[in-house]
Amino acid sequence: MLSGAENDPxxxxxxxxxxxxxxxxxxxxxxxHGDAEVPITVVSLGDIAWLHTPFELFASIGLRIRAASPFAHTRVIGYTDGYLGYLPDHDAYRDGLYESYIALVEQGAADVVVDRCVELLHAHRDRRAVVKTV
Structure with missing residues (x-):
């Protein structure tokens, strides 16, 4: 058992x-072990996109997705289409944060998720650009 004051960092x-x-x-x-399919959804309205993931994303990951998005305004939303736990960034694994210990994904998974999210945002924008409305 660990001893010390409850408020001791x-x-x-x-x-x-x-x-x-x-x-x-x-x-x-x-x-x-192995790969898993992860539901990720994009909804857009004009130059605004909402990207939905089932993870509890570290803020740095959401910021990376937003920075690479082709939309002027992108909101990255977690806890949608189920819940797959934490998606820690590299620093969390390096620093041994709690979230990295209990994540269902291995180190480096955030890079894969960021890449796929950005690809999905670009594909969504490109498909939307060729759709004709009546």
Whole structure:
């Protein structure tokens, strides 16, 4: 057991790392390996796009998607079409944050998700540009 004051930041960090390690052990025992299809949806109206993912995204990941979007205004929204847990960034794995311990995805998955989201935004914009309305 860890001892110390409840409001001690070092204690909280140690406790979350311990809990994360327990979760990693549980995930490893479950044998979850391989690729997964992830539902990602784009809705647009004029120069505004909403991109929906089932992850709890780190802000840095949403900002990367927004920066690469072909739309003037892009909102990246998590917790949609199910819930697949945290999508940590590289810093979270490097720093050993709790979210990186309990994520259902491996390190580097955020890069894949960002790339696919940006591709989807471009494809959506390009398809929309050729659709004729009556």
């Amino acid at each position: 070092a204690l909280r960090i140690a406790r979350t790392r311990y809990e994360g390690t327990l979760m990693l052990t549980t995930l490893a025992a479950a044998g979850l």
